[in-house]
Amino acid sequence: MELYLLLLVAGCLSGVLTILFGFAGGFVVVPLVYTTIRLHTDAGSMANELAFKSAIATSLLLMIINSALASYQQYKKGKLKWPYIFPLAYWIAVGAVLGTFASFYLSANFLKWAFVLYLVVTIVDCVFRQIKHPQQQQESSARLLTTQERSVGGVIIGAVAAALGVGGSVMTVPLFRRCGLDMSSSVALANPLSMPLAIAGTITFIVGYMFQPVVLGTHFIGYFYYPALLCLIVGGYIGMKIAGPWSNKLSNRTHERGYIVLLTLVLFSIL
Template sequence: MYWLLLGFGVLTGVTTVLFGFGGGFIVVPLLYTLLLALHGTQSEIGQAAMHIAVATSTCVMIFGTALATRRHLIAGTLRWDLIRPFLIYIAIGAVIGATAALNLNATWLRWAFIIYLILTILDSLFRPGFLHESQNNIRPMPPLQLASLGITIGGFAALLGVGGSVMTVPLMRRRGASMTSATAMANPLSLPMAISGTLTYMLLASRDAVSLGAWHIGYVDLAACLILVVGSWVGIRVAARWIGRIPDRIHAKIYIFLLCLVLGVMIVV
């Protein structure tokens, strides 16, 4: 199990730095499947497998997005003037989303994850802007739109443990960003969600007297989190050399392809 987690942690780091996602879309289905295989569906951990996967994924994202943000900062691909206004609203939305997730049945949470993926893929394929070559002329948003989108992004991301990239990358693409810029901005925008969401999963689960044994704080599996973070660090270091080198339209197509792969995994498991 541990070597598998380490390997997928590396993959998480690669997709985090190059595509703005990886924590949730890789960790959630992987950890969900492993927990069911190791503990069975009738055990306490098995029954909470989806919540553990989502909470642990959210915790892993704190480290992955922070490391990826640093790499993009070094590469000069971040637009702080566009990122900064989003941060507080995403953090607020994350608290709402994590609270909602703890009150949902695990099966419903899994299907919410699947439906969210399907809608994102269809939106990216058929709504104008995502697959077109971009000149990176990003159009800013008015304050009210910033607030509503930020809370929505933070809420859905924490609810499903996927980070905000699956919403922010298509959003920034439609507003004129290149894939390099869109994925670069997805990482710092996911950081407040990851911090707020993780604390909420820990505190609310503790309040509800959820006890899953050693190496758990609330629903967060600390052992799995540590291994995934180490792997993620390796993946980010390896992939950092490719920042800004992938052609824009190819970058966008690979992003959609990866979403389709994760969708297939979640439907099968």
């Protein structure tokens, strides 16, 4: 029971992070769902052995719901800049399919350290931007994404995020910041762009299960662990309601500093 209450709190936190920073909660969700499955299944059982895969699948499904709700809120506020979303979203979906399949075969250690390297570079870049541009830049000088950023960048974002079961905001937000968008706009764009990778990744898990079905137990639908999912959905909705009024109150500089802190916490959480 305690773990499910913790999942409810984690869901609330993921909702807050989704609204304020574009994080759909994967870094919070995956470890907790993994631990919950391991503790509630018999050692040596198929569910116990595939706990991490189930945690990623559950996180991706939750990401669809959180991202959709957050995107709707951003849409109502008029914050979605469509030229930045398409065609990048299509390439992210392609990358998500590749990343999900790759997660079945690639070394988890390789994925982990490649992502750690990316996070270090991104944190340094964000800190450097804070030093180089102490005053907020005008968003009117923002540029559109290049063809390479949309295609190659989109595939990489989708592949890495889907393979790790996390939202792509840790890559999309820095990408949009480099284009000159402010934090509020960058975070707003991160939410709808998390949806194609989450949808593609979830579908890939479903198809994979159809071709290689395994019996995980009564609390599973395919790879999805629905007791945890329900707690996370309820908590996420509450978290979004809490964070909604604050999304427009953070200054760009404070917003980015908070993002740097969050990226640093993510980095240490996976080391």
